[in-house]
Amino acid sequence: MMSSDARLPYRGRFAPSPTGPLHQGSLVAALASCLDARSQEGEWLLRMEDVDAPRNVPGAAEDILACLETHGFVWDGPVLWQSTRLDAYRAELDRLLDMGLAYGCACSRKEIAERSTGMAMDGGLLYPGSCRGGLPEGVAPRAWRLKVAGEISFADRVQGVVQQNLPEGVGDFVLLRADGQFAYQLAVVVDDAFQGINQVVRGADLLDSTPRQIALQQALGYPEPSYAHVPVVTNLGGEKLSKQTLARALDATRAAENLVWALDFLGQAVPRELARAGLDEVWAWALGHWDMTRIPTCRSVVGKAMQECQAV
Numbered sequence: 001m002m003s004s005d006a007r008l009p010y011r012g013r014f015a016p017s018p019t020g021p022l023h024q025g026s027l028v029a030a031l032a033s034c035l036d037a038r039s040q041e042g043e044w045l046l047r048m049e050d051v052d053a054p055r056n057v058p059g060a061a062e063d064i065l066a067c068l069e070t071h072g073f074v075w076d077g078p079v080l081w082q083s084t085r086l087d088a089y090r091a092e093l094d095r096l097l098d099m100g101l102a103y104g105c106a107c108s109r110k111e112i113a114e115r116s117t118g119m120a121m122d123g124g125l126l127y128p129g130s131c132r133g134g135l136p137e138g139v140a141p142r143a144w145r146l147k148v149a150g151e152i153s154f155a156d157r158v159q160g161v162v163q164q165n166l167p168e169g170v171g172d173f174v175l176l177r178a179d180g181q182f183a184y185q186l187a188v189v190v191d192d193a194f195q196g197i198n199q200v201v202r203g204a205d206l207l208d209s210t211p212r213q214i215a216l217q218q219a220l221g222y223p224e225p226s227y228a229h230v231p232v233v234t235n236l237g238g239e240k241l242s243k244q245t246l247a248r249a250l251d252a253t254r255a256a257e258n259l260v261w262a263l264d265f266l267g268q269a270v271p272r273e274l275a276r277a278g279l280d281e282v283w284a285w286a287l288g289h290w291d292m293t294r295i296p297t298c299r300s301v302v303g304k305a306m307q308e309c310q311a312v
């Protein structure tokens with residue numbers, strides 16, 4: 001099935017953060033992005049998002065790569081490590097500053113809390129814009145922010161049309177944090193453009209980040225990729241599976257079953273007999289039958305227990 005985006009060749013990616021092992025939730029994002037790319041003869045790249053140094057868990061990146069391999073994933077070219085890209089992020093931040101689209105901010109958390117005009121959609125405080133007009137002589141910036149304006153709208157291939165008013169929803173957001181770390185939003189946009197990614201398929205937990213990323217693409221003069229946000233796996237309490245919610249690492253000895261489970265989660269019409277098939281057979285079926293229109297149009301779905309799916 002062709003995507004609605006006619007730009008070819010298709011180039012997609014999977015971009016895990018090495019904050020823990022691959023779990024059911026990250027497998028779903030990896031599989032959806034890979035199948036969508038491969039079923040359209042596209043390229044599929046891997047990027048290790050280790051930009052947020054304090055959150056990296058030693059050994060997690062290597063574990064993720066090994067686990068992907070065990071599950072039969074094959075990516076194009078070498079892995080791009082964000083930790084090697086800091087000069088590029090710096091250069092693009094400087095360009096935004098030169099264009100007057102970003103600015104240094106000296107506000108402490110306390111100052112933001114005192115002046116904030118409301119809540120941002122992620123539950124944090126909206127930045128009141130205190131430093132937008134420039135810093136007084138001798139005051140050093142702590143963080144750097146993008147100036148946002150207006151509404152961003154895009155047509156997501158799974159979720160439909162998404163609109164967000166950036167000043168009301170997120171405010172001027174951080175590009176380089178007070179602790180010296182580049183923000184995910186800047187790194188992901190610079191790298192997607194650098195790698196020539198024109199199709200982003202990822203978890204819907206990032207849906208609210210996409211308008212910020214599009215605003216950055218517009219500011220930096222980058223092309224806008226097509227987006228597809230697939231539902232994230234939640235536990236019965238509605239929490240996204242993550243290291244914080246103690247998602248279990250995937251059992252690599254059950255790779256074929258894990259893939260069948262993920263296909264079922266993604267709404268694909270998995271035939272009963274696939275539950276007992278080997279890895280090659282599962283991949284062959286998945287590549288031949290990938291249908292994005294079957295993916296549930298919602299942000300999250302409670303994951304069925306692996307055993308339930310394996311028993312079909």
Ligand code: GLU
Nearest residue numbers: 015016017049188202206
């Ligand atoms: N590194 C991000 C994560 O693991 C995903 C980034 C993306 O796909 O844009 O949540």
